[in-house]
Amino acid sequence: MSGNSFGKLFTVTTFGESHGKALGCIIDGCPPGIEISEEEIQVDLDRRKPGTSKFTTQRKEPDQVEILSGVFEGKTTGTSIGMIIHNTDQRSKDYSEIKETFRPNHADYSYEHKYGARDYRGGGRSSARETAMRVAAGSVAKKYLKQRYGIEIRGYMSQLGPIKTEKLDWEQVHQNPFFCPDVDKLPELEDYMKKLRKSGDSIGAKITIVASGMPPGLGEPVFDRLDADLAHALMSINAVKGIEIGDGFGSIEQKGSEHRDELSPEGFLSNHSGGVAGGITTGQDLIAHIALKPTSSILIPGKSINKAGEPIDVITKGRHDPCVGIRATPIAEAMVAMVVMDHVLRHRAQNADVTTSVPVIPSSVDV
């Protein structure tokens, strides 16, 4: 009820604060028989972890995951999977300032009113450090979806501040620290980020996630449409302020004759809808875009108040990402994987007996 769990059938519950002893999660509902190892999960965690380039926070965390239960002789058993990551670089710095003040656009003020107190060390539970466990849990879902159904979930950065990527080369995405699929934009991105860091400011970003190999028929009608669950999942990521499925806000100015994705025996003729109709997959690629706000922690002084309600000036020192969007790609992939996994299980529960003679047409659209 208090929001630390996600998913109805593939349920991930997390704990842990930025500067606490450890982060952890429990996956409940994972199918048995999946080969899974700490090494495989670590691959995804390493994509998210801090300190890997000069464009992210310099906090050094190995983010080494340990599986505590639910995996036996190399395979999932079907019982709950416990995983843990110990925090190693939580600095015992002086928090006296942050303790008494509210940083603008951070959760400090809202947490104080919700709980009457807060773990002020590095943002406590509101820190994006919590997303490490999402990546670990999503990694298990990604693997199963790929092996069992051929579903592949991948993301890339599609925009950083004013710089929009123009080409989509999946090979490139994992070869640069920006998750940028357009090699031609790298010099511009590096240059922009260097200037940004020097200015002590931060910037927003846009991430795009694509799930390919989707079968038609996943999702539920009404409230738990696949796109509604995706919106929930993606908006739950720190700093996300907008979600689009398919053409998203572009649909406002489109006419019906343009937007509707016509069908032919050879495949769909377009994919404006982003792979869902009535909340249920069409078999086309599932496409979602998310907007991330600029990091709130910047070196430029800002106005705020302290706990007594008096006006103060705040500078957020410490180690921060100048663009939180950069490391958001693996997190968004993990959330999409959890949603698709959940709907795969839901579908099997209710529709195990379903057969149809209607052919599955191909997704003929390049993304």
Place this chain on the structure above:
Amino acid sequence: MSGNSFGKLFTVTTFGESHGKALGCIIDGCPPGIEISEEEIQVDLDRRKPGTSKFTTQRKEPDQVEILSGVFEGKTTGTSIGMIIHNTDQRSKDYSEIKETFRPNHADYSYEHKYGARDYRGGGRSSARETAMRVAAGSVAKKYLKQRYGIEIRGYMSQLGPIKTEKLDWEQVHQNPFFCPDVDKLPELEDYMKKLRKSGDSIGAKITIVASGMPPGLGEPVFDRLDADLAHALMSINAVKGIEIGDGFGSIEQKGSEHRDELSPEGFLSNHSGGVAGGITTGQDLIAHIALKPTSSILIPGKSINKAGEPIDVITKGRHDPCVGIRATPIAEAMVAMVVMDHVLRHRAQNADVTTSVPVIPSSVDV
């Protein structure tokens, strides 16, 4: 599990198809002692119901709600509230064509693959007719939030195709069939819609919802952030393709020094975040924008396939809204009301003992 329920503590479960006998819902978790009548709920239903202007579908449905349980001597009892609306204008037309074919961008093809069959009469469960019950349930939440907490939830159309509203006059919103807050745009809107209908095409729209009078501290951390639950709720509305909280996609190109909402004893100095920080309300106005795609049912022939997989041409006859966005305002208000209500109850459950000496600062920003 199958998606016909929304909300964890204020839970609304719906049933009903476009051309079935009736639509209905059950509200579970409603506080006792709320004065509620069919007449009050009807006010909201009348705002959504079809056939009230020449710019919406001409289906004639009185959408007369009947309360069957959970209200005694004019007040809610705290037990489950059953409500029903009988369908009266479901035409016994010839469905043989629609039965064998898949209308582009409708849920026909995806439902067929999910369930192996479908109620093809008017879209069955995938029809937006289902949203009538959301409006009825949301009406109860809206009333309680207003009376008990002074929270007011209102929406308006902010864009229809290329026409963007420029002024926000709440009085205007309910005086024209477009939910348009800018009286100067009415002639342009009417003109646009007339031409659109003549062309047999449809158009997208953008709706904005504002919740004012919000207390700080509502929402949960991590997965059930208030904005994440709002995204879930709003994306579950038929035809919605995009969600923004506060500045939304505009945040991508903003710098941290611009985006962060500074605090002062006199109030917040801006509201780029749309009223949430870390997923929890700041006490500022909650602001969400949604993008609705153009209606898929248009008179212009389109390509598709039939159940045998053969290519066909489809014309969607019948009574349809040329812009589904027009009637979406009361639906979006209802969904926001359900989410806020749910979080009010969640907050009371966990944080009943919380006190804080931190002052609540005003929301100083005009929306």
Place this chain on the structure above:
Amino acid sequence: MSGNSFGKLFTVTTFGESHGKALGCIIDGCPPGIEISEEEIQVDLDRRKPGTSKFTTQRKEPDQVEILSGVFEGKTTGTSIGMIIHNTDQRSKDYSEIKETFRPNHADYSYEHKYGARDYRGGGRSSARETAMRVAAGSVAKKYLKQRYGIEIRGYMSQLGPIKTEKLDWEQVHQNPFFCPDVDKLPELEDYMKKLRKSGDSIGAKITIVASGMPPGLGEPVFDRLDADLAHALMSINAVKGIEIGDGFGSIEQKGSEHRDELSPEGFLSNHSGGVAGGITTGQDLIAHIALKPTSSILIPGKSINKAGEPIDVITKGRHDPCVGIRATPIAEAMVAMVVMDHVLRHRAQNADVTTSVPVIPSSVDV
């Protein structure tokens, strides 16, 4: 959250009060393609309905069920099923006495403290009249389990006051008003009930439910053991005060060498455990016993207090069952059916890929 829903994947939500307009329910998660009709459901409802013999309440209710959605062309569609039963014999009697007083062992006093008010007409929501919708929903589950898996769920009265049945003849159960499987006990039962009615008193009873044809492997470990969910389901029936799985309280004095159900290639050698081990079915018959307390509404005056806290004497007039246990058999069957159905769906969700070479041994024990 407020307790009007049951089941995680096959979810039944109900509404309705004893003397309100109607009772209703929504089934969410029902598989598509099940042939179902109002006539079939009515068969189960008729077994529960009041006024069918002189040993039950004389309230006349046809309990005629109407399916409002979710069934199309005679089959379930997979979307939510709405059902309704209109109350027809709610008497507009004078409730002024009951309104101001608390009947002993009724929910009057506890509801008043919970909600601050209550629908006092015939007990409102606390009346067992609510169970009609459980029987309707359970009927759908029973049919599916029988047709798809060969699982049969049946119940009988095993004890009424001091009279214990000794023979189990399933044919007999539906041929007498007591659901008694032992024809030799009928004269004694009739005699006992006649005297009881004359005395104005009431009596308790014991009901036994057997699910045969169970596959091994249903149920979840830890908190949602199949027997734990059964206990939840059965204890939620009005007047139930005790639950036993298999030997139940008899196990206290058993030794391990006696209780353990040994296995052989020809089948299990006993069924003390009632068909579950570690919360998961063994494939043996699932056996549960429930104890129902005597009806609280009796003609013999009792002490109580009124709303002002003053001492009063109460006589509960009106139409009541002298033994609520009599009509509990179809209700208990319905609840067991819902639980088994829910676990069938859960099992399919998680374990769709499971195969094993371990043979299924027969349940060799006669119940």
Place this chain on the structure above:
Amino acid sequence: MSGNSFGKLFTVTTFGESHGKALGCIIDGCPPGIEISEEEIQVDLDRRKPGTSKFTTQRKEPDQVEILSGVFEGKTTGTSIGMIIHNTDQRSKDYSEIKETFRPNHADYSYEHKYGARDYRGGGRSSARETAMRVAAGSVAKKYLKQRYGIEIRGYMSQLGPIKTEKLDWEQVHQNPFFCPDVDKLPELEDYMKKLRKSGDSIGAKITIVASGMPPGLGEPVFDRLDADLAHALMSINAVKGIEIGDGFGSIEQKGSEHRDELSPEGFLSNHSGGVAGGITTGQDLIAHIALKPTSSILIPGKSINKAGEPIDVITKGRHDPCVGIRATPIAEAMVAMVVMDHVLRHRAQNADVTTSVPVIPSSVDV
């Protein structure tokens, strides 16, 4: 969905196997501001832990709990609480025999059919070792209920095999290894257990739980009655085969005039109902009894089959409790605490505004 979570608002999710690396749990929904320490939780864990007397298993586990998150500066923060207990005495014995065979009345055979494989080391997830985390989580609930509401939850052994306790002296319960409240029965109990161990057999037991200081009005109508949730909670404990609320199975032979608990301004005149009416507390002591079967692991050879379906003889060696009921008292207390806590939070969510002029009458009955 897969059964490793309990509670709707105060939600406890556990992981861990008998011979895995660690056991752990996450509490979600705990109110903020509760003073809690590892030392306090350890007190309850020490009551359950193995090896403390010659009448329980000789496995040596310190069961040392570590709090990993959700507690800051000695108080709960309102965010998820992660706790862990490392296994220290999991022996690397030869499991080759147990791996290929199914121990009678254990979960071996049912798990194999459910999951297609199992962690056979010490029963894996089906071991009662899992209950350690329930005790840890329940300890937090117990403390809050006591401090905030004056609710006290205590249990005792009321029967071991043929030996029934006759006196209830709460002081005695924690001064002997049997949780026996009747000092006069101790010699008989010790003698019985010595003979039992010598015979290599095991025995069942009965535990009684009493929650005193209950306010009236807790619980939900219909499916989530407080007693239904208690039945769920208690039946989920390993080896439990029966549940009684109040008089339980004794109610079968009672008349209404005997069973109903009359009210007077000075208090209730009896407590046959065990503190609930209509599923909602009356303010009387909540009383539940549970029946635990004899341990399945005994030294006396038993018949079974192996994975190939061939007949075999099984002897369960290793370290086992001859009466699992003995250590069940703190586990049952923990489960009752979780249920009451959950309903306290539910009640606050929905009924925060409720006031009534109806006086609360005392529970005048000694238990």
